[in-house]
Amino acid sequence: MNDTTSARNLAQARDDAWIPSSCALCYGSCSILAHRVDGVVVKIEGNPESVVGKGRLCGKGVSGIMTHYDPNRLTRPLRRTNPKKGLDEDPRWKEVGWDEALDEIAERLRRIRADDPRKLVMQRTTTVTASRTPMQTFAAAFGTPNLSTAGGGLHCGNGAHLLSGMMHASWSVVPDFAYCNYAIYFGASKGHGAGHASASLMAPAADARARGMKMVVVDPMCNFAAAKATEWVPLRVGTDGALALALCNVIVNELGMIDAAFLQAKTNAPYLIGPDRRYARDAVTQKPLVWDGAAGAARPYTDAIAADMALEGEFEANGVRCQPAFQKLKDHLTKFTPEWGEGVTTVPAKNIRRIATEFAREARIGSTIVVDGVTLPYRPVAAIAFRGAQGHMNSVYNFYAIDLLNELVGASDVVGSCLGFNPACNGYPETGRPRYVPTAGPDGLMVVGMWMGYHFPYPIGEPRMPRNLGLQDLFVMGMTSPFLDSDDQEEMWEKFQLGYRPEMMLNFGSNLLMSIANREAVARSLAKYAFMVSIDLYETETTRFADIVLPDCSYLQTVDSRSNFPFIFSGPPGMGEWCWPIRQPVVPPEGEQRRFQDVLLELADRAGFRADLNAAYNASMKLAPQHRLQGERRYSYEEICDAELKSNFGPERGLDWFKKHGLMKWPKQPQEVYWRPFVDVRVPIYWEFMVSLADRIDAITAPRGLPLPREYYQPLPDFLPCHSHACKAPGFDFTAFYYRDSLHTNSFTMENPWLDEAARLDPFSYAIAVNADTGAKKGLRDGAMVWVETETGRKVKGRVHLTQTLHPEGLGIAACAGHWGDGMPVAKGKGVFFNELLELDWKHASPVNLNLDLCARVKVTLAEGGR
């Protein structure tokens, strides 16, 4: 044996492998290849075989190796010995064994479940998408409806997801980059920042811009999306809806450029509205009536040809004068003139007219295109929104008004238009799974085919005296609720005679103290729990309120069969391929770390509800009959993943097959991506259901001293100001808002030293951005240390960065920084804790969807020695 052979054999004996898996540095969950050498992960790259990320990986994903190997990660279960809980209380941890910890938790669970399972509150982080199914199934099996995602939803999605679901049957919306020619972004960064399908969309967005797609970004700040846009439209914080309404008015009343055929066939625009603002209904079938121009009579919408349905005019039906919903909308829009819009938003009226004209003209109403041999409507424009536009008191109307732009010109889930993320899937060809498609619900309006939870956007639930701590069963359009943590939670629970109080919290990875609002309010609510368990990677600020802490595995140590499912969440929209990747262990746990999914299974065994948990997995994963989990059998999470994969892809493609191949792909068909022409559903351009919904909620709230603010429950969108717009106190002349830094995910990644270094080099990440001209007028210099203070005295301190890329009235802070705990020492003291400025109560939440108002009027003063 010569030296060369010896070296080759040595190399062959070495562990050297590229493992296909999924990232978890943000909820985009891009596909990765992790390079492991001799048991050590040495590099992480994007997986070019996968559609999710398409081989690209952002800076966070590449840096994941530093999160995994962070010496500050938890490795042992911990038990609190200090009974006092508070922001300044030391938990005085002692290490305990897993058996002791699990026994204590299981005993609590058993007792609470026998007493009233609703006393268990489950919280999970949105960063780890893979936590959704295990946490939802555990909650369902246990019997608690109280599951929340901390700041997720309250900040990012109560409006965006509600509206995307209602109008596009998906969790979010995005331009169809391959064909879109004109996109308006309202406070969104799709394809240019973090989050949903982030890396997957970067190349399509860049290619679209290179191809000539005009991109107009409406945002108080010119950052991730606006910096790459054709045009940045700065506007006053929280006024996106006003701009959208003015644009709609120009399109409808000045230009008259609408897609009448779309409105007739695919919306409720032709439904007749009576003087009571409700549908005129057929006396026999109770179906909404339309005016059938061919018959010269009012007929149920199912009985008339769409082309014959009147959109404008006034008609008599059921003995009263009625108008089509579109006529109502058209008349309603007249008050939102561009000049009015300029006054509210500061966007010049001439620009509003120009943008509206460009949008309507580029929509090419009436045109078609052939994609893969299928003739389809072609509307290459899109208006999209996300966190920036929807994160306010007027969250619902903002998003509603913005989406009307799409609906008016028929740019909805067709070629080039505003697309939902994969609302319809015909399934893997060999099995037909997973298969879902929107369907027609009450009054012919669209019901999603797939959703992240089970609180569908439509049909709207029936309000009732609440049984949930979050009161979402009363405020039925709400998703994540502030009342799990709010200052007025007890007042609200008493008001609505809630017959129990929370007793135990089971938290997976969420740092509530940082992700919701001011930390004092959240701390008070956390301290009330008699018992709290936190499954974490680190000792976060929130972990320090726990009684027992369990060390979790990182994403490089765990397994998940559905790292990118449902496709409505982070699957790349548009044509291409369906792709189902998995997450698999690259390296084993260290110390006593355990996978949280297996910990939840173990707790169910010890607390005696494994049969319920198996049933919940069967239902949640929709397992095929031959792969359903049986009785009380103790499956590992790997076995459950194996069952799901075999259920969807056949018995020969279980977890072992996926560990080898990493993912399954199959081609998308035009009828799936551009499903709207092929499915007989309508979407509401007139929200008739709001009228009676407000009556029914008010019937419960008003007698209890909480009259419903009816202006939020109108069938057509309006502009309603935020509290910050109403503040006239002298000196409070900035509106503070936060934005998502593309370098960081929530409060999680500030601990990552590579990302922290990048953020320290970035002039914005850890600073307070102020318009340079405004700053100069106030005597602020770049780098000055200042206090930012609200009218109620909440304040944060930070260093000013002067910039021209900000609206003159705005004050921008990258969230969610400003850690103060010792458990994440790299993150500690970095950046500004914006959420400290936010109030957390009914008054500062949308009375429709419970979204928090995320802007605050502030004054800025130099800190001592600030110059």
Next chain:
Amino acid sequence: MEVRWDAVVDKSGFWAGPSRAEATAPAALAPVSVELWLFGTLAGAAPERPLTLRFGGPVRMGDVLAALGRRCGSEFLDKVISPGGSLLKHCRVFVNGEPAEDPAAWVGAEASPARIEMILLTAAEGG
């Protein structure tokens, strides 16, 4: 040339449901036995698991739910059925392992006793 939106809709039935057995009443009029497995928060509504219900002849899922309501009370029905009579979206029902959403669907034709499983999945979720 302007083309109407609905003019491009193909009638090939791309999204027609997968083929299923004809939903007709079972021919035999023999008594039907249904074994009900209630899970999660629904489990507390029944004195035992499984709960066995017997019917004199062919039975629809709605009949089973109505019988359950009589046994378990109106509070139980409130949790699973909307005021309009449809199954709530977060209430999942499986008949012999297959998902069942239509209260008008027949049960008990293939297996006796028919096994029905019900669970409420947690409704609210943000993020």
